[in-house]
Amino acid sequence: MRFNKQIIGLTLGIFVLILPHFLPLAELSPAGRITLGIFLMAGVFWILEPIPIFATSMVVILLQVFFLSDKGLLAEALSNGSVEYMPQSYKDFYGTLASPIIILFLGGFSLAAAAVKYGIDRSLTRILLQPFGSKPQNVCLGLMVSTAVLSAFMSNTATTAMMITVVLPIIAQLDTTDPFKKVVALSIPVGANIGGIATPIGTPPNAIALAALREQGIEIAFSSWMMLAVPLVVVMLFIAWRLLLFLFPPATASFEVKLDGKLDKSPAAIGACIIFGITVLLWVTEKIHGISSTIIAFLPIASLPALQVLDKKDIRGFSWEVLWLVAGGISLGLSLEHTGLANWIIRLVNWESLGGFGLLVVFGLVGFAVANLVSHTVSATILVPLAVGLGVSSIAGESFDMQSSIITIGIIVSFSMILPISTPPNAIAMSTGMIESKDMAKTGIVIGIFGFIFTLIFSLFFWPVILG
C-alpha cells in the first residue's frame, strides 16, 4: 500500500512539475511557469510524502539552481527571451541555508543539545513544577506551563519526548480508569504545540514567517516577537488548561509528584547553563542593546563546541533536516516573488471583495486546515509567499496588513493539533496509549477554534500597536 502511495505521489508530482509548460497560461513568463511547476511539485510531494519532506526541500533548491539561477541550464534562454526576467544568482538559493533565520535556529539547536546532554531541561522542569503542588488541577497547569516554557526554546518534539519520560511515573500512580491520565497525557503535546509560538526559535513556522518579513525589509526583534506572541500563548494555555479539566475531570484529589534526578554540577554542565542564560538574556534584551538576535545566535553555536560542552557527536545530532526544510521554504519563496508567480496566482482571485479582514480570515482558515493534515512548516511555506504577494501587489487594498497577516499564518498553523498526525508531539503522546484519537480531536478542535479567534483579535488590535 505504501508502495502505491509512493508511486502515485511521485508520478503526480512530476506531472505537475511539467504541466505548466503545456497550459495556455496567459501573462505567465517562462520563469514563472518553471516556478509554478516546482511549487506544485513541492506541494504534492510535501502532502503525499512519496519522499521525506526535507528531501523535497532539497529537490526544490536543486531545481531552482538548475533551472532558475544565473548559472543554471536555462540562464541564457531565460534572460534573452522576450520576457523580462533576470535569473537570480545561484548564491541566493544556496544562501538560504545560511540565512540569518537559519543561523538563529542553529543557535537554538546548540542550546537545546547542550540542555539535553546535561539534563538541564529536566532540572528546569523540576524547578518549574515544584510550585504547583500536588492537586491535579494545579499539576496539569504546571505541566503545561513547564512544557510551554521549554518548547519555546527547544524543539516541540524534543520537549514532548522529555516530558513524557517525566510524567510516566506520575501516570503510573493513578487508577487506570482515572480520566486524569488523559489530562496529563494531553497537557504535554498541547503545551508543546502552543509553547512553540512564544519565541522566534520555538518552532519552524515562526522561521518561515520571520524570513519572509526579512525579505521585505521588516526585521522583528526577538523581544518584539515575544511581546506579540507570549500574551497569546498565556491566553491559550489558560483556555487549554480549563478545557482539559472540563473534558476529563480528575477523579483523584491529590497525588505525589516525584521527580528524581539530580543537578549535574560538572564544569561542562555549568558552562552550558551559563551560555544558555547569557544567550537567552541577550535575545530578550535585543531592543536595549540593539544587537540582532541572529548575530547573538552565533554565540552558542561557536562557544559551546569551543568550551567542549558539545562535541562532534552532539553537532552531528542536530536536526539538520529541519534547517533544510526551512531553507527550501525560504528559497521557494524567493522564486515565487522574483518570477512574478506569487503575483500571478493572486490575480487569479478577486481579492478586493474580501477586504483586509476577509483575507486574514481566509489565510487563517486555510492555514489551520492544511496544517492539521500536513507539516506545520510546509503549510506556512505554501501560504506565506501568497500573503507576501498580496501585500506587495497592493491588490488587496489599503486594509490588508501584510505584516500582521504573515505573522498570523506563521502562528495559526501551530494551533493545528486535531489529529495524531497533525504534529510530532501529538504522535508521541498517542504512542503512550493513554489517549484515544477522539480525545485528541475534541481537545484539538476547541483549541483550534479559540486559537483562531484569539489570533485574529491579536492580529487586528494588538500586534499593530506593538509593531507600530
Added chain:
Amino acid sequence: MKKIYILCVDDEPEVLEAVERDIAELEDDFPLETAESADDARTVIDQIYAVGDRLGLILCDHVMPGDTGVELLIEMFNDERTHDTRRVLLTGQAGLEATVQAVNAGQLNHYIAKPWTPDNLRQVARDQLTEYVIQTETDPRPYMQQLNMQKLAEVVYKRGLISDE
C-alpha cells in the same frame, strides 16, 4: 512493519504449553512460535526470516534430543540474522559448564531456572524484547504500549530521532 517473533524451544510439549499460556498477553504483538528440538527451531527461524520477519527473543531449554540448547544459542549468536535476538535459557538441567559456555560463547542474555513463575517469565520476556527493540529499531514508539514504556520513551528522547516539521 516486520513482525517480531518469540520462539520457545523445549522437547516437552507441556513446557511449551505453559509458556504459551504465561506470555499469552504478549502474543498479539509478538507472535509465539514453538519448536521441540534445535533442528525444529532452525526450520522455524528460516521460515520467519524467509518472509522478512524477525526473531526478537528465544526461550530455550538446554537438554534436548539432538543438539543442545546452548549449542543452538551459540549458533544463533554467530548467525548474522539472529545475532541481535535476545537469548534466554529456560532450563533446570544446564550444568555450570554449559551455562558458562552459553555466557562466554553465546552471550546469553538471561537465565530462567525451572520452575518459573508466570510473572517472572512475563517480566523477563518484556525486558528482553524492550532491549531488542532499542537495539534494532530506529523509532521504538510503536512498541511503547506493550513493552517498558519508560525505557522506550527515554530512548525516543535521548536519540532525538523525531524532529519538528
